[in-house]
Amino acid sequence: MSREEILSKVNDVFHDVFDDDSIVVTESTTADDVEDWDSLMHITLISEIESAFGMKFQMKDVVGMQNVGEMLDIIEKAVS
Amino acid sequence: MNHYTISELTIGMTESFTVEVTEEMQDKFTEISEDINPMHIDEDYAKRHGCKGRLVYGMLTSSFYSRLAGVYLPGEHCILHEVKSRFHNPVYIGDVLTVMGTVEEVHEAVRTIRIKAVIVNQDGQKVSQAVITAGVQEY
Numbered sequence: 683m684s685r686e687e688i689l690s691k692v693n694d695v696f697h698d699v700f701d702d703d704s705i706v707v708t709e710s711t712t713a714d715d716v717e718d719w720d721s722l723m724h725i726t727l728i729s730e731i732e733s734a735f736g737m738k739f740q741m742k743d744v745v746g747m748q749n750v751g752e753m754l755d756i757i758e759k760a761v762s
Numbered sequence: 763m764n765h766y767t768i769s770e771l772t773i774g775m776t777e778s779f780t781v782e783v784t785e786e787m788q789d790k791f792t793e794i795s796e797d798i799n800p801m802h803i804d805e806d807y808a809k810r811h812g813c814k815g816r817l818v819y820g821m822l823t824s825s826f827y828s829r830l831a832g833v834y835l836p837g838e839h840c841i842l843h844e845v846k847s848r849f850h851n852p853v854y855i856g857d858v859l860t861v862m863g864t865v866e867e868v869h870e871a872v873r874t875i876r877i878k879a880v881i882v883n884q885d886g887q888k889v890s891q892a893v894i895t896a897g898v899q900e901y
């Protein structure tokens with residue numbers, strides 16, 4: 683799966699989790715850019731991404747992620 | 763009460779309990795919620811509108827999802843994040859409900875589980891179903 687395909691699928695997850703199809707996430711998107719992306723929604727997001735990609739994050743990944751690009755790095759490694 | 767930690771929870775784990783819905787529960791829920799819709803508080807009105815008796819509040823039925831998560835699955839360490847529920851059939855005072863939940867997903871990195879839950883009445887009819895997301899706290 684290419685990085686673009688992963689980003690597209692991540693976008694779909696964001697739409698479902700935040701119930702907002704207008705969200706467009708990019709590599710540089712952070713929690714500050716998405717309304718309602720709080721700590722609880724972050725947990726939901728991580729669990730939905732795990733389900734969507736059939737992979738697991740490590741706890742250190744979840745704490746250390748700074749933006750969507752870093753999230754994509756982890757997904758890319760897991761699914762490759 | 764159960765005391766499951768995140769590492770003890772696995773996909774497929776199931777817990778259940780039964781509960782009879784009493785008039786006292788219905789009346790307490792009226793008092794708490796102040797939902798005075800006549801379908802819930804007026805027997806004659808409810809019967810005139812096609813019910814067998816006072817209609818038990820859907821949210822009273824859903825409150826058993828709180829017990830399922832907070833007492834059984836995972837139990838003590840539960841922090842409820844989300845309950846998405848649907849109501850399929852009416853519940854009446856005197857019904858004996860079986861509340862059952864099965865772990866469908868375990869997300870260790872964020873200490874969260876997803877539970878598929880269902881509530882059936884004494885006739886085996888599904889009255890409600892839900893997807894529950896619960897955090898599992900570490901102390």
